[in-house]
Amino acid sequence: MHNFNSGPSILPREVFQQASEAILDYNNSGLSILEIGHRTPAFEAILHEAQSLVKELMQLDEAKKVLLLHGGASTQFFQVPMNLLNENATAAYLDCGTWGTKAIKEAKLFGHVDVVASSKDRNYSYIPKGYPIPGDAAYFHYTTNNTIEGTQMHAVPETNVPLVADMSSDILSAAMDFNRFALIYAGAQKNIGAAGVNLVVLDESVLGKVQRPLPSMMDYREHIKNGSMLNTPPVFAIFVCMLTLRWLKSKGGIAGIETLNRKKAALVYDTLDAISLFHTPVAKEDRSLMNVVFRVDDPALEKEFQQICRENNMYGFTGHRSVGGFRLSLYNALPYESVVAITDLMSAFAKKKG
């Protein structure tokens, strides 16, 4: 099978192998990874290794805090403003896709939101540029990669306002100065590991500035104080993250995987550009390296090509239910061979259809 799913998505084969074995017997303990206590040296070693690998791979400053929390990015949509945005303060948000729009909606429950720019006018098919970020904003929030719309921000905005980013669908895929962000969050189920856990990387300096009382489970400070183990963590999901991070390190880390990711994306976009039957609505300079969206104009041909993909062991290649068409997610663990396989199908189909 060639798995292009947008998340949960393909993980490395060796991660599946190791996770499968650990469920029967973790590390020759005679116990399943699913039944070990979380406040044990065995699990603490897993959690600490995952946190250290995040720091190492992202080349984070020593002071950055790495948390692995319950929930998905959708939880962070409200947890971020709950912790960082005072009732009378304003946060700046960039509106460049479905997930950013949801983040904006949640932030409005906690304070003022200044949407500094939006690409809604053209169905989020590009990334706005040249907008001002008010210097007094509590923070500036954006989505680095738009999983549904297939756009990606290829540069970190220049601003002195604390940067907050939802990196769910492109974290760990390409080099970036992660230290420029006050807070980064990402659901794990794409490049980090399995669904059911959230990575949060943050500067402690942005915390403690809101007046509202925070529930313990929503207070980043409580999680930091308790070493990311305020309550029973999602043990197995964290274990899968640790295995996936180890694999990434073995592949040369972010630099190593970026080379492969660029090669994969180039092959898909070159194929798309060469075939008039397929077209992508995304502005060329904003194309995502992680999620390639495209369509076939004729609905009958679109259906026919979907059928061909299915018959050739392609999985998860259709667009998000809100937009339709095709979407190929090219996350870290997707082998180059899968990209060759589907682009070969695309070329053959185009040739057949003249």
Added chain:
Amino acid sequence: MHNFNSGPSILPREVFQQASEAILDYNNSGLSILEIGHRTPAFEAILHEAQSLVKELMQLDEAKKVLLLHGGASTQFFQVPMNLLNENATAAYLDCGTWGTKAIKEAKLFGHVDVVASSKDRNYSYIPKGYPIPGDAAYFHYTTNNTIEGTQMHAVPETNVPLVADMSSDILSAAMDFNRFALIYAGAQKNIGAAGVNLVVLDESVLGKVQRPLPSMMDYREHIKNGSMLNTPPVFAIFVCMLTLRWLKSKGGIAGIETLNRKKAALVYDTLDAISLFHTPVAKEDRSLMNVVFRVDDPALEKEFQQICRENNMYGFTGHRSVGGFRLSLYNALPYESVVAITDLMSAFAKKKG
């Protein structure tokens, strides 16, 4: 190994086997359960089966809503009052252990809390009785089983106030009229499945009565509307729950497992009662069938018996870090043989020590 851990805890061997296989290849799909999309017939079937099994096993009225949410019971400590308790309203809480105390702390962030009774005066070694529950309380909250202190409430309180219960450590272990509760929550990592997911069973009628705006991910109505799939759910944790629920059904459901659970608890308590070396601080009528706590008065002997347990493949038998001593968790999946094994050690140790 004999696993007495309090959570994450032992699950049935066949669940480990099936989960391990599904990580390599789910249902002959050629894909791992970790990489399948959540909005697919494959995962929807898993989620729906888990929800149906909960309804069937707990004999719930058709109108009850069954949600499987991110997080643990600690998340529910604040999500419950956030959804049910208006700022000027009062909720009644029973304070009978560590977890109830934490729930009370979180509820106070949202409205008034009337602690109707507490067993703090004797280190939570008993369950208070005969307290009044104010008829105008928004709800009455209690913990059915106190994992740390080893007490359990053996009857559902008589009141017309909507009942809310944290059943994390005894859900599905014994017959109970679950329909009497307006809202039940339970972290999965004891009797339901793997860590990283929360079961919530509720009446829709208690919702929509608070004035505060709710973040989408915290709003039970949003989860109900979206069939417990508002965002990417903790796929694998839900899969493990489904497998565990299937296993429970195959064991005769709650009635079948209750017989076994009573037999296991009887053997441990009978052993404790027969040996003066060991003693449990828990009031006899409030003893938990799930978590048996006891001590050896002499610290040197306590240490010696701990060492004997370790040498005989016993795991997770020590008390919570806040109380020390011993704790044997006798959850559904713990075989009777494990209880025989440890009580044999207890008897032999007592005999040796005269």
